[in-house]
Amino acid sequence: MLDLIRLDHLLIIIPPGSKKAARKFYAEILLLKEVPGGHPRGAIWFEMADIQIHLREEEGHKTTSDRHPAFVVAKLEAAINFLKQRAIQVSYSSEINGRERCFFRDPWGNRYELIEYKEK
Structure with missing residues (x-):
C-alpha cells in the first residue's frame, strides 16, 4: 500500500x-x-x-499538450476576471456535471485548469 x-x-x-x-x-x-x-x-x-x-x-x-494540473478555486468567475485583467486568455472545454471550469496557459504553453464545485 x-x-x-x-x-x-x-x-x-x-x-x-x-x-x-x-x-x-x-x-x-x-x-x-x-x-x-x-x-x-x-x-x-x-x-x-x-x-x-x-x-x-x-x-x-512542447506546447501542444492538453496535459494539465487542475486547481479548485473558491470563485471561478473571480479567478477568470483576475486572469483576463492580466491579459491571460481563458478557454473552456466540455461540461462536467456539478463543476464549472476553465483553462489557461502560461507563456510557454503549459496548461492549467481551474475548477469550482457547485452545490447540489
Missing part, C-alpha cells in the same frame, strides 16, 4: 533562457509566492495553494 497523503508539487518545464520571464509571469502576474533557495538543477519554485510548482528549464519543451 502506498498510503498517499496529498500532492506536494508539480514540475513544469519551460524553455532554456526563460527563468526571468517565468519569474515575472508566476510572481508578478499570477501573484504567486516564490520559495527562495538554491533548488536542484536550477529550478525556481512557487507556492500555489498548498502545492508547489517547480519550474525548470529544459530542452525539447
